[in-house]
Amino acid sequence: MKYRTQKIAYWFFASALVLLSLQLVYGFIMGFARVGYDTLHPWIPFNTARAVHTNLLVVWLLCGFMGAAHFIIPEEAERELEWPWLAHAQLISLLVVGVIAIGCYHFNIWEGRKFLEIPRPLDWLVVVNVLAFLANIGVTLWRGTRHTTTSLVLYMGLLFAALLYLPGMLQVDNQTVDSFYRWWVVHLWVEGVWELIMGGILAYLLIKLTGVDREVIEKWLYIIVGLTFLSGILGTGHHYYFIGTPRYWLWIGGIFSALEPLAFLGMAIFAIAMSKKGGRRHPNRIALTWSLGCAVMAFVGAGFLGMAHTLPSVNRFTHGTLVTAMHGHMAFWGAYAMIVLAMIAYALPLLTGRRLWDTPIANWAFWTSNIGMTAMTGALAVAGITQVNLERRIGLDFLAVQKEIEMHFVGFLLAAALFTLGIALYIVHFCRHGLPTDEALSRAEEDLPADWVPVAK
Amino acid sequence: MSASASGRFTQAERFRQCKPGRLPLRTNPRRALPVGTGEGAGKECPRPGSIDRGQGVVGHGCQAVLSDETFKQREGTMLSKSQARLFFLGGTGLFGAAFLALTVDSMRQIPALTHEDRLTEPVARGKRIWEDNNCMGCHTLFGEGAYYAPELTQVVQRRGKPWIAMFLRDPEKMFPGERRMVKYDFTQEQIGDLIAFLEWCGGVNLQGFPPEPPLRALMRPAAVTSAGGTPAPEIYQTICAACHSVGGAGGVVGPALDEVHRRKTREEMLVWIEDPQKIKPGTAMPLIEMTPAQREEIVDYLLSLAATPAPAAPKPQTPAETYE
Ligand code: HEM
Ligand code: HEM
Ligand SMILES: [Fe+2]
Numbered sequence: 001m002k003y004r005t006q007k008i009a010y011w012f013f014a015s016a017l018v019l020l021s022l023q024l025v026y027g028f029i030m031g032f033a034r035v036g037y038d039t040l041h042p043w044i045p046f047n048t049a050r051a052v053h054t055n056l057l058v059v060w061l062l063c064g065f066m067g068a069a070h071f072i073i074p075e076e077a078e079r080e081l082e083w084p085w086l087a088h089a090q091l092i093s094l095l096v097v098g099v100i101a102i103g104c105y106h107f108n109i110w111e112g113r114k115f116l117e118i119p120r121p122l123d124w125l126v127v128v129n130v131l132a133f134l135a136n137i138g139v140t141l142w143r144g145t146r147h148t149t150t151s152l153v154l155y156m157g158l159l160f161a162a163l164l165y166l167p168g169m170l171q172v173d174n175q176t177v178d179s180f181y182r183w184w185v186v187h188l189w190v191e192g193v194w195e196l197i198m199g200g201i202l203a204y205l206l207i208k209l210t211g212v213d214r215e216v217i218e219k220w221l222y223i224i225v226g227l228t229f230l231s232g233i234l235g236t237g238h239h240y241y242f243i244g245t246p247r248y249w250l251w252i253g254g255i256f257s258a259l260e261p262l263a264f265l266g267m268a269i270f271a272i273a274m275s276k277k278g279g280r281r282h283p284n285r286i287a288l289t290w291s292l293g294c295a296v297m298a299f300v301g302a303g304f305l306g307m308a309h310t311l312p313s314v315n316r317f318t319h320g321t322l323v324t325a326m327h328g329h330m331a332f333w334g335a336y337a338m339i340v341l342a343m344i345a346y347a348l349p350l351l352t353g354r355r356l357w358d359t360p361i362a363n364w365a366f367w368t369s370n371i372g373m374t375a376m377t378g379a380l381a382v383a384g385i386t387q388v389n390l391e392r393r394i395g396l397d398f399l400a401v402q403k404e405i406e407m408h409f410v411g412f413l414l415a416a417a418l419f420t421l422g423i424a425l426y427i428v429h430f431c432r433h434g435l436p437t438d439e440a441l442s443r444a445e446e447d448l449p450a451d452w453v454p455v456a457k
Numbered sequence: 458m459s460a461s462a463s464g465r466f467t468q469a470e471r472f473r474q475c476k477p478g479r480l481p482l483r484t485n486p487r488r489a490l491p492v493g494t495g496e497g498a499g500k501e502c503p504r505p506g507s508i509d510r511g512q513g514v515v516g517h518g519c520q521a522v523l524s525d526e527t528f529k530q531r532e533g534t535m536l537s538k539s540q541a542r543l544f545f546l547g548g549t550g551l552f553g554a555a556f557l558a559l560t561v562d563s564m565r566q567i568p569a570l571t572h573e574d575r576l577t578e579p580v581a582r583g584k585r586i587w588e589d590n591n592c593m594g595c596h597t598l599f600g601e602g603a604y605y606a607p608e609l610t611q612v613v614q615r616r617g618k619p620w621i622a623m624f625l626r627d628p629e630k631m632f633p634g635e636r637r638m639v640k641y642d643f644t645q646e647q648i649g650d651l652i653a654f655l656e657w658c659g660g661v662n663l664q665g666f667p668p669e670p671p672l673r674a675l676m677r678p679a680a681v682t683s684a685g686g687t688p689a690p691e692i693y694q695t696i697c698a699a700c701h702s703v704g705g706a707g708g709v710v711g712p713a714l715d716e717v718h719r720r721k722t723r724e725e726m727l728v729w730i731e732d733p734q735k736i737k738p739g740t741a742m743p744l745i746e747m748t749p750a751q752r753e754e755i756v757d758y759l760l761s762l763a764a765t766p767a768p769a770a771p772k773p774q775t776p777a778e779t780y781e
Contacts (some may be wrong), residue, residue: 030605033605033636034605038636045595045637045639046595046603047591047592047594047595047604048591048594050594050595050603050605051594096769108589108590108591110589110591111591112589112591112593112594113588113593113602114593114602114603117591117594136761141675149538149542163675173576173580173581173584174571174573174576175571175599175658175661176567176570176571177567178584179599180560189759215538218538219537220541222538222541222542222545223541223545226541226545226549227548229548229549233549234556234559235554236556240563241598241664242599242663242665243599243600244567244571244599244661244662244663244665245566245567245568245570246563246566246570247664249559249563252559265725299631302461312521316648316665316666317668319600319666320600320601320604320608322604324604325604338739387604391670392668392670393670393671393672394670394672394673395670395672395673395676397709398606398607398608399632399635399636400709422697
């Protein structure tokens with residue numbers, strides 16, 4: 001850590017992990033409801049649990065991105081954060097708004113549009129909050145001595161994510177138009193601007209962890225985000241197949257969304273190639289493991305499993321079934337949850353000055369959570385494919401089919417327990433670092449231990 | 458090399474230095490590490506002799522030196538960073554513009570595709586009720602939403618308005634012991650609005666969604682489909698058939714009714730329908746509000762089934778419960 005104000009990142013990371021834990025609790029509530037134990041139904045019906053689960057997901061990821069920005073931007077711009085007090089105020093207000101929103105969901109107060117359930121007045125608070133964040137980071141970057149591609153891509157991602165939130169607030173009477181613009185938020189976030197954020201963070205981590213030259217890494221970063229937008233913008237069409245929009249979206253959405261995996265494939269090849277090129281010489285190997293894992297799992301979850309149901313002829317049958325939930329879990333995990341966890345793994349020793357890299361707990365956390373998530377995805381895949389065949393191909397009644405696939409949710413819950421164990425270990429690892437401290441300040445490019453000798457492995 | 462004078466390297470330099478005791482691994486200039494313009498630029502490698510300046514070979518993972526020219530030459534042969542930036546900006550601009558153009562065209566076509574002329578005030582109110590209660594948190598509509606409860610796009614066409622109105626008043630009564638839905642205290646008017654909204658949704662041109670199940674025809678033995686008797690009255694089709702089947706067609710919550718005429722007399726049937734709970738407390742069948750004339754109509758229909766031979770094919774599914 002070179003700048004005092006980078007310490008603020010720690011609080012964003014800690015909040016993200018708290019929200020993640022809460023997200024999992026609500027995941028279990030839904031999982032148990034699906035195997036018949038819906039005892040909480042009078043207080044937390046399924047739609048409440050779901051809104052909380054997915055909103056917490058989005059909020060903890062945003063929290064993680066903001067933490068990453070507070071760590072990366074001062075270092076890239078080579079100066080302290082412009083208004084540290086604003087960063088604190090902004091984090092606290094974000095959490096307060098989040099908690100109020102989640103509270104509202106328990107009292108049937110929301111705007112029931114998937115992923116955008118936050119009640120309207122709170123929407124405006126979110127906008128103000130994000131503007132404060134962008135101003136703080138933006139001015140820091142602007143006044144900085146260095147404008148790197150990595151920091152610009154990261155900033156552009158965050159800025160466009162904020163702008164794209166606005167069409168989601170459009171109020172119309174036509175359900176089709178409503179859906180049309182809702183996807184400008186949901187799709188253009190996860191398959192557009194968030195990939196910029198992910199790419200920016202990944203590039204930063206690779207520069208630091210592999211030592212490969214910035215120029216090389218940033219060149220490939222441009223190619224990858226170029227591929228993202230080339231395919232992802234018109235790829236929005238894969239949500240416009242069956243919602244009352246013109247027929248041409250079937251082939252436009254089909255062709256362009258089928259190109260989307262290229263960006264994720266590029267990301268995976270890029271990360272692996274850079275780590276080979278630079279060698280795994282950095283002692284914080286767990287951070288590199290998370291970074292490479294992120295690139296690979298993002299390709300599997302978003303690229304491969306997205307491709308599996310993106311063509312209109314397939315999507316006609318899988319649209320709105322558990323196949324979508326299968327893809328949603330692994331894609332969010334691989335691309336966005338893992339990049340945040342990678343960033344935390346990298347930054348934590350630097351923020352706290354404790355070099356707990358590569359401990360057994362950290363490694364167990366990585367493998368347990370990833371195996372757990374893979375198994376969860378497998379269980380949802382089996383349930384989803386069975387649902388598609390029985391309900392969509394044979395035409396059996398919805399609830400009769402749900403009964404048939406109930407047993408797969410027992411498997412799903414066991415896998416989720418394994419996954420949760422992994423996250424618990426990660427949090428233990430996080431806590432063992434203690435709090436951030438100014439003693440960790442160092443002008444050195446890398447805070448490596450003085451006696452560190454690179455191991456030739 | 459700043460710190461080499463003192464014989465010690467800073468941590469950062471240590472990280473960048475050559476691996477001690479190792480000879481250059483890659484001497485092929487094309488595969489060598491292309492480093493040098495960035496962070497490590499201008500620093501000297503602490504292990505003299507391992508670098509071939511002439512060709513810019515930095516063969517053993519050394520991050521220290523490579524002249525800007527050599528670097529640019531090597532990396533620039535394929536694609537330069539500015540070309541990469543151009544690809545990003547150009548692609549984004551081009552496809553962003555195409556997307557906006559298609560959006561304009563979609564907005565032009567959507568009114569016709571969705572029959573906006575039928576989007577009345579009750580439909581708009583229904584949509585707000587739909588959102589205010591986050592129905593999408595369990596159901597899908599146009600295939601969007603959650604996967605816990607049935608797809609509702611064509612529910613009005615499938616179930617009919619009376620059934621939905623009855624169901625919304627007390628969902629659990631209609632599917633006892635099944636997955637639970639929240640019991641909302643909707644007024645009669647709100648229920649009307651919701652039905653108007655869902656009916657409007659059912660009329661939207663969804664380009665063939667939901668698809669007709671391709672295997673359905675193969676799964677139904679032909680003999681079963683010919684249910685005889687007089688045509689079923691509307692009240693039977695919209696309410697009773699949701700749970701009961703005749704000739705293999707209908708719901709599976711209650712028993713099939715093909716042979717109910719053998720088990721029950723006309724009077725028994727009438728009393729049963731009037732209030733099933735009174736005859737058999739705890740039964741899954743709810744009290745359905747009907748006029749006496751409607752009850753007569755239903756019983757007439759069920760008795761008329763006696764005139765048709767019982768279907769030869771096996772019953773499609775075992776009923777959840779019999780009322781015997
Ligand atoms: C990291 C990137 C991605 C994330 C986080 C993600 C996540 C999701 C989520 C949560 C949904 C459900 C949305 C809803 O129904 O409201 C979804 C739907 C979908 N995704 Fe992705 N996705 C990603 C990338 C991709 C890619 C690259 C493709 C295509 C190759 C893809 C194809 C699809 C399709 C076709 C659907 C619609 C499923 C349906 O019709 O029900 N996704 N995605
Ligand atoms: C303990 C672990 C978890 C459990 C038990 C769990 C369970 C569930 C359940 C039951 C659903 C609802 C599916 C439906 O509509 O029927 C759901 C939705 C969802 N969960 Fe999880 N979840 C867990 C962890 C996660 C994690 C770690 C992520 C992201 C990284 C995640 C992302 C999502 C998303 C995006 C959806 C919406 C999917 C869609 O609409 O297609 N979940 N989860
Ligand atoms: Fe998408």
